[in-house]
Each structure stands twice: as C-alpha cells, then as structure tokens.
Amino acid sequence: MNNVIEEILVSEKQIAEACKRLGSEITKDYENKDLVLVGLLKGCIPFLSDLAKHIELPLEVQYMIVSSYHGGTASSNEIQIKYDLEVPIKDRDILLVEDIIDTGQTIKAVKKLFETRGAKSIKVVSLLDKKDNNNLKAEYVGFTIPNKFVLGYGLDFQQKYRNLPYIGVLKKEFYDK
Ligand SMILES: O=P(O)(O)OC[C@H]1O[C@H](OP(=O)(O)OP(=O)(O)O)[C@H](O)[C@@H]1O
Numbered sequence: 001m002n003n004v005i006e007e008i009l010v011s012e013k014q015i016a017e018a019c020k021r022l023g024s025e026i027t028k029d030y031e032n033k034d035l036v037l038v039g040l041l042k043g044c045i046p047f048l049s050d051l052a053k054h055i056e057l058p059l060e061v062q063y064m065i066v067s068s069y070h071g072g073t074a075s076s077n078e079i080q081i082k083y084d085l086e087v088p089i090k091d092r093d094i095l096l097v098e099d100i101i102d103t104g105q106t107i108k109a110v111k112k113l114f115e116t117r118g119a120k121s122i123k124v125v126s127l128l129d130k131k132d133n134n135n136l137k138a139e140y141v142g143f144t145i146p147n148k149f150v151l152g153y154g155l156d157f158q159q160k161y162r163n164l165p166y167i168g169v170l171k172k173e174f175y176d177k
C-alpha cells in the first residue's frame, strides 16, 4: 500500500484533533439554525462521518456527486452533477463538506448553484485547502497544505487509497505530468 506514498502529511491524530476543533466551532456558529451538511461524494465520507460526531446539533445530512476530476492527478475544466440532493434547500443553512479544495473550481460551482436555489446561507468546511488556491476560501479549514497531490482519508489516486487513515503525498513518479 505505502509504495505510492512519499511522506505522511497529516497524521491520523492530527485529523482527529481537527475534526474535534471544527466540530465545536460549527456547533457554536449554528446553534438555533436549520443546519444541513451537504457532503460531496465520494471523497467526503471519512471526514463527514468523523466531523459530524463532533457537531452537537440536530443536523440533516445530504449528499451530492459533483465531479471535476477523472481519476488522475490533473484538473479538468468540466463540472458534472451526477447525483443531486434529495430535498429543496430554499431558506436553509447549508454547510458544504469537502475533503479538499484544490483549484476551488468544484466548490465555487456548487456554491453558485445553491445560491440560485435560494439557500439562506452557504458555507464550506474542508479538511484540506491547497496553498495555491486563490479561487474560493472555506469558512472552516482543517489544514492548509502545499500544492502536491495527496491521497488517503477519502482522497483517491485512480480511485484507490481512500481507505488510508492518514493523508499522504503521492510519489512524484506517479504524477500524470
Ligand atoms: O478544488 P477542485 O480543484 O475543484 O478539486 C477538489 C475536488 O476534487 C475532488 O473530487 P473528485 O471530483 O475527484 O471526486 P471524488 O470525491 O469522488 O474523488 C475533491 O473531493 C473535491 O471535490
């Protein structure tokens, strides 16, 4: 498994601490609000699951599949909605849950879509945010990371390695370019 990993960037322990910290901030900020966590599949699964345990509110969880990457390490300009929310979000407080903001393209497109649907508020929590992303900043960020391709804890390389309990950096020899 580890022959594709250059180094561990964020350990299991650091991830657990970040989930706790972000969960308590969100709990404070969303008291008495109608909070809907919207997880962007598939990468959000471990993070959403661990984060939600630290949000002490009666929240709702919804999922979407929005894709801008196709298994490799290079970004494509296309955004596709492959699976949509089950409910209308008009007048609701939406917190988008992401594993990573890389170029910011995905989250920017989803935010724009939710604005047109009349959400009351739309914020973003992301476990990781790449340093070079100047597109869109999340309100809640676990770790700002260098501009390297990472995998593990939900993040894939060619659809594999999402099950690693930590965030690792992909070895250079595996990069597309
Ligand atoms: O900021 P961006 O450059 O748009 O990249 C970030 C997006 O790319 C990944 O999703 P992907 O489309 O690979 O789907 P996945 O969650 O199923 O892996 C990741 O989970 C984010 O949603």
Ligand code: HPA
Pocket (backbone or CB within 6 Å): 069, 100, 102, 148, 149, 150, 151, 155, 156, 157
């Ligand atoms: O660094 C990354 N790793 C895995 N998936 C991704 N999707 C956007 N950036 C990344």
